[in-house]
Amino acid sequence: MAEKKYNKIVLAYSGGLDTSVLIPWLKEHYGAEIIAVSADVGQGAELDGLEEKAKKTGASKLYILDLKKEFAEEYIVPTIKAGGEYEKYLLGTSFARPIIAKRIVEIAKKEGADAIAHGCTGKGNDQVRFELAIKHFAPAMDVIAPWRFWELDSREKEIEYAEAHNIPLKISKETNYSKDKNLWHLSHEGLDLEDPANEAPINKEGFLELGVSPENAPDKATYVEIHFEKGVPTAADGKEMDALSLIEYLNGIGGANGIGILDIVENRLVGMKSRGVYETPGGTILYAAHSKLEEITLDKETSHFKAIAAQKFGELVYNGQWYTPLRKALSAFVDSTQETVTGDVKLKLYKGNIIPASVTSPYSLYSSGMATFDEDDCYNQADSAGFINLYGLPLKVRALNDAELAAKTGKHFPDVE
Incomplete structure (x- = not known):
């Protein structure tokens, strides 16, 4: 077991199963003061009562950092402009980790901590995302990742440990989906979802949290109009909003219409395939609107090359490489392409579908005179x-x-009939 001792360990703390058991476990095995850090990236009620819970389980203090505005403007918006996605997944967890890790490093330095701990599993992508960011901002900092070596090597064992140590949990062995929620999305993994032969229970009461299934969406379509300035969404339905407010507004409209439910088996960075169900209602609307506006404002060569860059951008974000020179360079390229991506897009939302209704821009490259079938x-x-x-x-x-050649040689050439 652990041999090295630390004076202070800063823990990335969400209050979920993994990090709830980590506080007493770290104290038992390292004899250190545990300082918990929670990042508010839009998970809402999950933060309720967190300080009391952290201290009751052994933390000396808890920082709760409100990162929602920065998250929306500095991480989500640049990814929307890039059109970055990973195998149709809109990167909800992926681009939340870099900002959380960055701020955790700041707290660790402020507190004089000699290690940072996290509850990511050794099979997942998040361990890479957290640790690459830590290496960027604190290359000499020790990182403790108990899931790679501890005895609590299943979620069932974690629950048993929590019950034995009187750690309150909001889940049970029967309802133990692994979830991650922020203002952009909600992910679901584990339990019956681990078998791709099982249909995702999106119609089961309580499974979806950000909206309803397409079957349960209204029978009447809803229209939404979004305005962009240089690729940045700045208003919805005629009302100017900052990025955070706009995402929250579209989450409500999209969720009510069954928009943005994705069920995929994705290729994890560590080499295995993993099945997940994602809810991204507002984000799915924003991606669709932004793409529609680019159709009329980007020239062919820029549009086609940007699609290549978008795939690479998505891979970098998914793989935890937000702070790399390449990601920054791609963002610079993307920003140059967005100079003319200004205008309005109206979309029709109906039972999980997004149907374009109209798109206008002062920089439109579409000419009806050129394209008409009538005389011009x-x-x-x-x-x-x-x-x-x-x-x-x-x-x-x-x-x-x-x-x-065929005439001279008498041989058949495939392209000659």
Whole structure:
């Protein structure tokens, strides 16, 4: 077991199962003062009573950091502008970890701690996200990750330990989904979800928390209109809002209409596949609106290359590489593409579906005069013949060459009929 002793350990504390048992466990095995740090990134009622709980289980103090505004503006918005996603997952947990880890390091330095502890499992992605950020801001800091070596190697054993140490829990062995909630999303893993053969119980009462299933959504469509300034959402339904307020507003509308429920088997960074169900109602609306606006404001080459950059951006965020030079460089590229991404997008929400209704922008590259099937005076259709001749020249040369070779050799060439 643990041999090294520490004076102070700062613990990334959520009050959930893993971190609840960590406070007494760390005190038992390291003999250190435990300072708990909780980050408010929009998990709401989960923070209720946290200070009392942390101190009762052995922490000397608890910091609760309100990071919602910074999280929305400095992490979520740049990812929306980039269009970053990972295998259709909109990165809810992924981009929350870097800001939490950054602020935990600040507390650790302030308190003179000689180690930081977290409750991430050795199978998950979060251990990487936390520790890469810690390495960036405090490269010499020791990190304690008990899930890699402790005896409580299952959630059932953790619950038994908690019960033996009188640690109050809001879950039981029967309702023990592993969840992560913030202002952007809610994730569900574990229990029956571990078998992809099982249908996700999205219609089961109490499973979904941010909205309803598409089947239970209203029979009448809801319209929502979003305004963007240089790729940043700044208003919804005619009302100006900051990023935090806008996300919360769209979460309400999206959740009520069954928007943003994703059931996927994803490829974890550590090499295994994992099944999760995600609720991202407001985020799904924002991604759809932003993408629609880019359709008319970005030129073809920029749009296509940005899609490549978006995939890499999503991978970097998912893999915990927020603070890397490449992510920063990609954000600089993205910002340059967003100079003209200003305008309004109206979407129709109906039973889990997002249907575009209208899009307008002062920077629109769409010309009805150019695109019309009716008569126009701005496009000479005869010009297309010369374009096709030049565009198809390599194909024509290859075909003529294949035919000549076939005539000389008597051999069949696949491209020659």
